[in-house]
Amino acid sequence: MMMNSTNVPYFTLSAYFDTGLFKYLCFMIVMSLYVLIVGSNLLLVVVICMNRSLHEPMYLFLCSLFVNELVGSSGLFPFLLVQILSDSHTVSAPLCFLQIFFVHYYGSVEFFTLGVMSYDRYLAICCPLHYNKHMTSSQVVLLTVFVWLYSVLATVVMMSLSASLQLCGNTVQKVYCDNYSVVKLACYDTTLNNVYGLVYMFTVIFALITLILFSYVRILRVCFSGSKQTRQKAVSTCTPHLASLLNFSFGAFFEISQGRFDMTGVPNMLRVFLSLYWLTCQPLFNPLMYGLNVSKIRIICNSLAFGKRM
Template sequence: MMKNSTQVSYFTLAAYFDTGAFEFICFMIVMLLYLLILCANVLLIVVICMNRSLHEPMYLFLCSLFVNELYGSTGLFPFLLVQILSDVHTVSASLCFLQIFCVYTYASIQFSNLSIMSYDRYLAICCPLQYNTRMTFHKVAVLISLSWLYPFLAIFVLISLTIPLQLCGNIIPKVYCDNYSIVKLSCSDTTVNNVYGIIYTFTTVVLVLLILYTYMRILKVCFSGSKQTRQKAVSTCTPHLASLLNFSCGCFFEIVQNRFDMNRVPNMLRIFLSLYWLTCQPLFNPVMYGLNVTKIRITCKSVIFGKM
């Protein structure tokens, strides 16, 4: 640890521990998980892009979601693979902030995508006669653009507030770089960082509440509608809700670990909880949507078995 306030040139990731003979096994497990994520998401992106019958708002939003999964995974997994095989778990400050930008924008884009997908399902189920006029191609393009541009701008500001901080240490108690961990190392005033972090967290919570409110409206319409309406709602909304709950739980684990003392929790469990929202979600979404959305499932079978 550094006693004086200074600008550090590198950070040490303290959550890694000596795995000994299991180092190669850990590397292979992470590599296999990364390959599965790449294959699953690329397959679904290709299926949606190549099949014109899937060029509808719902599937275009899904395509944006799968692209984000690839983006977030690429910001984490290659870094993990290098660190697992490394004896000295250090990372340069510039690379650390780059990873923070990738990981945080991935999370923000995820919530943005899920929110516009819930809005799309709301229009399709609650306002079916107005759906085609209200969800035009132009509106789809605007919503997807906003779901990517806003997170990039918001996280850019977040990191811009963190970089100038004078730090009294360079040890991050995780296996990847984390903005909150760096802010806690600061010897200078972090009031602006904390206020901005609260505002950013509040907007994310508002998005989640809006998504839940939208699905409550959808369920209300379904219970008062016909059997066909209920079946349509269940088949299209179940993957969205499952994805939202899975990702929200992962983020909740991460927030708890940041805010509270977790030293009594076994190190392996802490590592798993900190990585859950970044490793399980990119594989969970393609499996969930690939199995539950009929058009995607049928088209995937055609592509895999060469029956296009």
């Protein structure tokens, strides 16, 4: 039966499987992860906002990154908690598209911010004398606003194209809603969606990858030709960012692979884990990586913890 996606009353999430009484254990684990993610990211946002010594471009970009982790995890975890305890595993169409918005918006902002942060590290290490001229407070604000607004626009356009499709089913083979899973339900003619995806990939993602590669090639050149102090500065400031970038890319690669390739030979539990990896591990990974490896943040957090004990 053919239907318009805006008239589909609900979608069925088929990736869930019966865990019996273990669903309460799963609920507690997911709840604990959500509390940990919200607590750690919120703590670092407050630390950066409340300390004037951290009102520098690098930390302001980090603040944007942590806020985005809160947005992405809040678009996923409350939904997961409800579905774990539910027996039907269905979601209304409006709620499904709302989750699609949050998930894809999170991914877009995350990648954009990591790309901008790589350029910021390039300026700080390769052009230190001109850094304050090129990366002013107003420039940081403009870049951050652009990243968030452009991601809204790109995600809304993507959702609008998906909502206009004629669907021949309403079963999503995931534990949450994502755009490509809905597009695969279309009866015919997804040309516009595919063209938009290709244009977005080659104009935005390719440009960001080029920016990141350019920044790190130049940083590596400075490391090999510069002084020991320059190398130490590059390692201390770039290691957390590079680790975060690789972690996000790793998760995004598996998420994209699941939608484009046949994964029926992969155990269901592993498929669920891989589909959730980029939405759970990145919000957990970033506060840990930056909180432990960025000296200013670590010192302030330690002083706050010591002050509370006193």
